[in-house]
Structures are given as C-alpha cells and as structure tokens.
Amino acid sequence: MNLDDIQILIKALEESSLVELVWEVDDAKLILKKAAAYTPISVPTAVTGDVEKSQPEAAVSDAPTEPAAGQVVIEAPMVGTFYRAPAPDAEPYVRVGDIVEVGQPLCIIEAMKLMNEIESEVRGKVLEILADNAQPVEYSQPLFVIEQI
C-alpha cells in the first residue's frame, strides 16, 4: 500500500458514516479513526506526551511539533469554523506576541449557530496561531500555542 492508497482510504472514511477503519494485510496494519466522532474526554491544558489522538495515524503532514515545556496548546473543543475576531470587520481577539490573561477570549468556534468563545486557560504569550480565520477545525485540533508566564 502506498501513500495514495492511504489517502483514498482517508477520503472514503471521511465521506462515510463510519468512525473507524482498520486495514490489515499480512503484517501491516493501518487504523484510521475519525476525530469528529468522539465526544471530548478532556482538553489538555498542560503538555502531555499523548500522541494517541484520534488523528489518522497515517496523516503526519502538518501535525505541529510537540510543545516544549512551559508551553500550552489550546485545542478545539468541538468541530466548527474557527474565527479570530468577533465580527468580520473587527480586530482579532489576539495576535502572535500578545500577552493573554486567564479567561481572555482567544477565538470563536461556530457550529450550527452556536458561538463558542474559547478562553485562555493560562496567562502567557501567544507564540503561534495554528488555524486560519474562517477555516473549519476538527475536534482537538491545536489552535494556539501559549508560553506560560
């Protein structure tokens, strides 16, 4: 099986109602799981070495690197559209380099006209913004990297 085959399988899974797909040939085994199908268990507030996210195991393309100590990754608590500002013509909630306080809004995720304002769980400096404005995000997709102060 080559990368193209895997991508076809990912696509097929995405468009199906299945949540998991296991492909086993000889001693090779591929497990694909759909991120959106899972109810959140917890949103990590601190760095863990946990790589068993529900991302397809084969997809490694633009997965962010493991955060360093003292850095916190804020992840999407739900599937939806990511917005950096409260309105199209408004200033973004935060920019890279900004210092944010605990409880300060970082972004909005919209799904089915539910506007979810995501607040920072830590005080710190915004190091990275990992999602683009008005783009769909999956459950547990990393959105911000914040360096704790």
Added chain:
Amino acid sequence: MQAEIVARLIRAHEQSQKYVSGSELARELDVTRSAVWKHIEAIRQDGVKIAAVSRLGYRLSEPDDVLHAGAVDPSTALIGTTYHYLKEIDSTNLEGRRRAKEGCPNGLVILADKQIQGRARMGRQWFSPAGTGIYFSTVLFPENLPTARAALLVPLTAVAVHSALADMGVQADLKWPNDLLYDGRKLGGILLEISGEADQVRSAVLGVGINVNLMGQDLPEELRDVVISLMEIKNQRMGRRQLLHSMLASLDTFYADFQAGSRDFIEEYRRLCWTLGRSIRFEQEGKIYEGTAETIEDDGGLSVRLQCGKMMTIRSGDVHCL
C-alpha cells in the same frame, strides 16, 4: 414595587375590573398616592402604556402586550424563574453573557423591549425596534454538557419555539440550523453563545428573537422582502405576553428533558426541518457545493447528498436554498 403595580393591573384586567384607583393601589401597597403616581410614571418610562382617568384610576392600555416583570409569570421549573425586563439594552445575549460572568441564577431570562445592537451570527445585526418583537435570552448553567454536544441546544430551541407558535396557529418553517421562516421570510431566529474552558460548557446564553408587530414601513428597505412578523401572518396586532409565556414554558420542558438525557427533540426537528429535501448551496473551506439536504445527524449536523452522489455533513456556516 413597580412589578407589584403592574401585576395588580394585570389582575384587574383578568378579572374584568376596568380601573384600579390610585388610592386603592396606595392602600394595598402601603404607600402614599403620590408614591403610586411616581411609580406609574417610572413604569411608563419603561415602555408600558398605562391609561389614567380621573376619579376612576389606572389601567393597562394593552395588557396582553405587556412584558414588564410584573406581567410575566411563566410558572416554569427553571427558565424564567428569575426574569428581568429591560426597556432597552445593547443586546440581550450580551447582557446575558455579562450576567453569566457575574454568576446570575440558572435559568435567568432577560427580555428587552428594544435592542440597540440586536445581534445575529458573526456580528450581523438583528433588527429589533421597541414594542414590535420578543427579544429574550436565557442564561443556563447546564449540568454535565460536553462542548461537543452544546450545539444541540439550537435545534432544541427551534422545536420549542415552533411548538409555542403552533399553539397560536402559526406553523413556522425551521430552516437549518437556527432560522424560523414563514413564507420564505424570516420570522425569528436563535443565537446560542457558550463559554467555558476545557470540554464542559460552563454557561450557555440562548437568545431568541421573534418578529411580532413589525410592519413593512418599520423596516429598512432592504429588509422588507426578507422579514415577516406575526401581525402580517395573522392580519392583526398580536399580544406578546401569551406567546412569551408559551415559549418559556415550552423551552423549560424541552430543556428539562434534554438535561434528563432525552434526545426526542432531534426526531421532532427532523420531522419539522424545512431544509430537508431541498436543493441547497453552501460553502465549506472556501469551496462552493450544491446538493440535496437529506437528514439531520444526531449531533445536529446536516447531511447533504452532493451532486456527484457523495454524502457530506455540514456543521457550520450558512446554507442557501435554491
């Protein structure tokens, strides 16, 4: 005190007593007649029309339309047990979020006669002039509601409001995900805002807006063909009080069932959803798609059969019916 006066005038109306005299009110409330007069003035300032006739007393000019705290008693278990009436506010959802942060009671309902910056999704305006609609938000602190399930409160509210409208003989169409339409025009809408850290919803502010006595001439030109009110549908001015009571009661029941684990409202939403079976166009990730809306998923998402035959489930953004 003002709520007590309004409640007394409502009672008088319900008991077919035409007027309540100033001295009667003063005696019942144990205040002076001039204090009564001052309170009556303050209530009028709040947008409630009170007629005064010398030697007879006071009465409400439009008792069925009064949404003042003294006139609203929804007899619910949670939603509206604390009720605040405001003559005007920037937006009831914004006020709800402020109160949620301060730690208000669960089920608080904030209703404004007029919203200065009535809000729709993504900073869009919701046209809400004085005396013409019902604009309220309820603040909920749900027990054990994962963020990923919070969006279900939108179809739940749609079904609850639909049921209240049906009670007054209006069959509204529920357009996925949050619009109430009639004759293809917008009768009402729902805006849900939640906040919370981690994966649990801490507070949810559920806003509902219904156009009640809005006339074409009240509307900005660009809204005349896209907005409709109950008055246009029923061909008469509609009292807002009964509808508010009925919406709060219905929402209270559906929400209690939801917290108890029931998902029956999803089936009801599927049955009522006007979007299903229609050709729609929508945008996802910058691409435009067309297809036929087929069903509502258990998480509230809309499943669409694309023109190429593939299925796709959408959970955010707008859909346009073709």
